[in-house]
Amino acid sequence: MSEAAPKDAEEEPSAATSTDPLEVIVRAGVVKDVIGQMQSIVDEGVFQIGREGLYVGVVDPANVAMLEIDLEPKAFESVGDGQFPIGLDINRLEDYLKRASKSDPVEFEYLPETRKMEIRHEKREFNMAAIDPDSMRNGPDDMVPDVPVSFSVAVSEFRAAIEDADLVADHVIVEADPDAEEIRVLGNGDTDDVRTVFGNEGLEEAQVPEEVRSIFSTDYLVGDDGMLNPMPKDAILSVKLGDEMPLKAVHELDDGRGSVEIGLAPRIVSD
Amino acid sequence: MSEAAPKDAEEEPSAATSTDPLEVIVRAGVVKDVIGQMQSIVDEGVFQIGREGLYVGVVDPANVAMLEIDLEPKAFESVGDGQFPIGLDINRLEDYLKRASKSDPVEFEYLPETRKMEIRHEKREFNMAAIDPDSMRNGPDDMVPDVPVSFSVAVSEFRAAIEDADLVADHVIVEADPDAEEIRVLGNGDTDDVRTVFGNEGLEEAQVPEEVRSIFSTDYLVGDDGMLNPMPKDAILSVKLGDEMPLKAVHELDDGRGSVEIGLAPRIVSD
Amino acid sequence: MSEAAPKDAEEEPSAATSTDPLEVIVRAGVVKDVIGQMQSIVDEGVFQIGREGLYVGVVDPANVAMLEIDLEPKAFESVGDGQFPIGLDINRLEDYLKRASKSDPVEFEYLPETRKMEIRHEKREFNMAAIDPDSMRNGPDDMVPDVPVSFSVAVSEFRAAIEDADLVADHVIVEADPDAEEIRVLGNGDTDDVRTVFGNEGLEEAQVPEEVRSIFSTDYLVGDDGMLNPMPKDAILSVKLGDEMPLKAVHELDDGRGSVEIGLAPRIVSD
Numbered sequence: 067m068s069e070a071a072p073k074d075a076e077e078e079p080s081a082a083t084s085t086d087p088l089e090v091i092v093r094a095g096v097v098k099d100v101i102g103q104m105q106s107i108v109d110e111g112v113f114q115i116g117r118e119g120l121y122v123g124v125v126d127p128a129n130v131a132m133l134e135i136d137l138e139p140k141a142f143e144s145v146g147d148g149q150f151p152i153g154l155d156i157n158r159l160e161d162y163l164k165r166a167s168k169s170d171p172v173e174f175e176y177l178p179e180t181r182k183m184e185i186r187h188e189k190r191e192f193n194m195a196a197i198d199p200d201s202m203r204n205g206p207d208d209m210v211p212d213v214p215v216s217f218s219v220a221v222s223e224f225r226a227a228i229e230d231a232d233l234v235a236d237h238v239i240v241e242a243d244p245d246a247e248e249i250r251v252l253g254n255g256d257t258d259d260v261r262t263v264f265g266n267e268g269l270e271e272a273q274v275p276e277e278v279r280s281i282f283s284t285d286y287l288v289g290d291d292g293m294l295n296p297m298p299k300d301a302i303l304s305v306k307l308g309d310e311m312p313l314k315a316v317h318e319l320d321d322g323r324g325s326v327e328i329g330l331a332p333r334i335v336s337d
Numbered sequence: 338m339s340e341a342a343p344k345d346a347e348e349e350p351s352a353a354t355s356t357d358p359l360e361v362i363v364r365a366g367v368v369k370d371v372i373g374q375m376q377s378i379v380d381e382g383v384f385q386i387g388r389e390g391l392y393v394g395v396v397d398p399a400n401v402a403m404l405e406i407d408l409e410p411k412a413f414e415s416v417g418d419g420q421f422p423i424g425l426d427i428n429r430l431e432d433y434l435k436r437a438s439k440s441d442p443v444e445f446e447y448l449p450e451t452r453k454m455e456i457r458h459e460k461r462e463f464n465m466a467a468i469d470p471d472s473m474r475n476g477p478d479d480m481v482p483d484v485p486v487s488f489s490v491a492v493s494e495f496r497a498a499i500e501d502a503d504l505v506a507d508h509v510i511v512e513a514d515p516d517a518e519e520i521r522v523l524g525n526g527d528t529d530d531v532r533t534v535f536g537n538e539g540l541e542e543a544q545v546p547e548e549v550r551s552i553f554s555t556d557y558l559v560g561d562d563g564m565l566n567p568m569p570k571d572a573i574l575s576v577k578l579g580d581e582m583p584l585k586a587v588h589e590l591d592d593g594r595g596s597v598e599i600g601l602a603p604r605i606v607s608d
Numbered sequence: 609m610s611e612a613a614p615k616d617a618e619e620e621p622s623a624a625t626s627t628d629p630l631e632v633i634v635r636a637g638v639v640k641d642v643i644g645q646m647q648s649i650v651d652e653g654v655f656q657i658g659r660e661g662l663y664v665g666v667v668d669p670a671n672v673a674m675l676e677i678d679l680e681p682k683a684f685e686s687v688g689d690g691q692f693p694i695g696l697d698i699n700r701l702e703d704y705l706k707r708a709s710k711s712d713p714v715e716f717e718y719l720p721e722t723r724k725m726e727i728r729h730e731k732r733e734f735n736m737a738a739i740d741p742d743s744m745r746n747g748p749d750d751m752v753p754d755v756p757v758s759f760s761v762a763v764s765e766f767r768a769a770i771e772d773a774d775l776v777a778d779h780v781i782v783e784a785d786p787d788a789e790e791i792r793v794l795g796n797g798d799t800d801d802v803r804t805v806f807g808n809e810g811l812e813e814a815q816v817p818e819e820v821r822s823i824f825s826t827d828y829l830v831g832d833d834g835m836l837n838p839m840p841k842d843a844i845l846s847v848k849l850g851d852e853m854p855l856k857a858v859h860e861l862d863d864g865r866g867s868v869e870i871g872l873a874p875r876i877v878s879d
Contacts, residue, residue: 267731
């Protein structure tokens with residue numbers, strides 16, 4: 067789903083870029099969900115926004131974690147005809163939306179001439195300076211080749227297993243065992259070990275054609291700014307896993323009108 | 338309402354001061370409300386207390402903010418015949434009342450000879466040293482001349498507008514526009530601006546005979562010890578505003594048996 | 609109740625110690641209650657566990673506070689035939705149980721050969737290194753001789769009285785007055801004093817044959833790691849008090865299938 071969007075987004079904006087303002091109306095809750103997920107790895111990002119919906123792709127400063135968010139145009143209450151790359155400080159944006167309830171419509175008006183974003187809800191109006199997209203980090207390359215194993219699990223269950231590994235070590239091993247038809251999440255510490263076994267119970271669905279095993283930093287997943295933290299607990303995460311390959315995990319946004327995909331590079335282990 | 342009380346309070350106590358103990362019974366919630374409001378600008382204060390009720394007037398160390406609290410005698414369950422200026426450490430007083438519920442009657446007995454306050458509720462008894470009022474800062478002068486504009490607004494709405502200004506700047510502009518019949522609360526930051534407009538909606542009542550505009554420090558209003566913080570969210574604040582003049586705001590205490598008035602000097606702006 | 613258990617526990621384990629694993633199943637809530645109480649004075653402890661139930665006796669590093677916990681075998685869902693002294697880091701143990709609900713059965717399997725404890729609940733498995741009991745502090749001597757006064761009081765009431773004393777001083781005086789038939793809890797500070805009086809109301813039961821008075825550090829009772837903090841608020845504490853003697857207080861665990869006894873040495877006052 068995210069494979070196509072970034073390419074379009076990168077190529078079309080320049081063609082579509084005009085000096086006409088872009089006006090978008092969207093429920094505050096949708097924007098807050100996008101911001102919440104982005105905050106786990108960045109403080110600012112380029113929003114490709116307009117008649118094709120929204121695409122945001124960001125990479126953390128260490129190039130270890132990435133995030134792609136797509137929203138279909140129908141996730142918006144109303145959207146203008148333009149399409150712009152708009153660089154925004156997401157913590158400020160969060161501040162400016164904090165009085166709006168989830169279902170409150172928020173008007174965004176982007177003025178390309180002055181590179182200003184006007185944000186209006188109820189009796190409030192915020193005039194926010196946007197950031198030049200050219201001065202910002204590039205979004206993610208499509209860094210994950212196909213991997214053999216996939217499984218679906220509730221966010222709360224997957225997060226709990228990784229937090230448990232984090233009790234004894236700063237890394238977590240995720241392995242798939244085709245014989246036992248299990249996904250295992252392991253923490254190996256100096257004195258203590260932890261394991262959570264997902265078998266028939268605990269998994270929504272699993273494809274385990276071969277044995278694979280990868281190691282990840284727990285901090286990126288469940289640390290203070292862990293990528294799993296902002297996800298809704300009952301969301302179903304579709305995870306893709308390979309042998310010493312990046313982990314990819316996708317979940318739905320706004321009742322299927324969008325999606326969030328995270329990617330995390332494996333730790334290299336010499337043993 | 339507070340104009341008369343401080344004068345009486347300042348002149349009469351010396352006449353009324355005797356060495357007989359003063360006993361007062363008052364619901365804990367009333368005292369807690371008074372303390373909570375005082376804590377926004379001071380740690381101690383002189384309580385003028387007795388047959389005429391209660392008056393407290395305090396000024397913050399920087400002489401920027403002031404607070405006057407009046408309570409009628411009928412706000413007390415029972416009150417003795419004397420009238421004393423009693424200096425108290427309000428954080429200690431708060432500690433000693435923390436186990437009492439809002440409606441619990443609390444007995445205060447002041448012993449002028451030893452300058453001790455005995456505080457009793459349920460099976461507890463606290464013997465608290467009072468502070469010599471002569472060693473404490475004076476209360477406020479009546480520092481605010483008449484100003485032309487007045488309006489009434491819910492505490493929660495006014496506070497929200499100032500907190501939003503505080504997102505982009507350390508000062509807030511409050512201005513009244515007679516043509517638009519609006520009160521506007523503005524924050525002007527280096528890159529971003531915020532405005533909240535109170536028109537027919539949002540205001541309980543407004544008198545805007547002329548255009549005025551004053552600038553205030555947000556910290557005194559909504560910072561960690563902001564004067565608006567302890568106020569009940571649904572209380573109605575009667576605000577008086579002038580052109581580069583102090584802001585005054587009054588709200589009721591104890592269902593109209595008393596009042597709290599805050600005053601805040603404007604910031605001087607040379608532009 | 610605790611007088612007999614530690615002796616048995618100290619003598620029998622060596623006889624019973626074998627190399628067969630010990631398996632115990634117990635509800636998570638019972639173990640969490642034991643850990644919570646222990647954490648107030650230590651980070652690790654020796655659990656005497658097996659067919660005779662559980663006994664833990666610990667002393668704080670300063671030798672001022674002690675704690676003894678007894679659980680009858682019927683507090684366990686199932687228990688093997690051995691009996692072992694097992695040294696455990698209780699903060700780690702708490703971590704490993706945090707996903708288990710109170711009523712969840714938890715399997716503990718101790719492997720004496722490798723000195724490892726396996727802990728299993730639901731789909732999780734923790735392999736925890738135990739600590740050599742010989743390397744750990746000894747448990748408490750039976751340090752409290754008989755004292756004349758005893759009374760029973762709700763934990764919440766006793767704790768409140770001591771916290772109030774803590775507002776003005778770092779020590780608390782507990783005294784019993786046979787004439788007034790009162791237990792008094794006093795805080796004497798430099799400027800302020802506090803007293804809570806437990807008479808007919810407030811006490812469940814009292815034996816006050818003579819006047820006694822002892823002084824204790826408030827920190828051990830209600831400080832950040834105060835021994836009264838983890839106790840259930842509505843539990844009834846049976847307190848024993850002497851004249852400049854240690855305080856003992858017992859309350860029930862797991863609906864009477866066990867007990868917790870704390871002991872606190874008095875502060876010596878030269879006056």
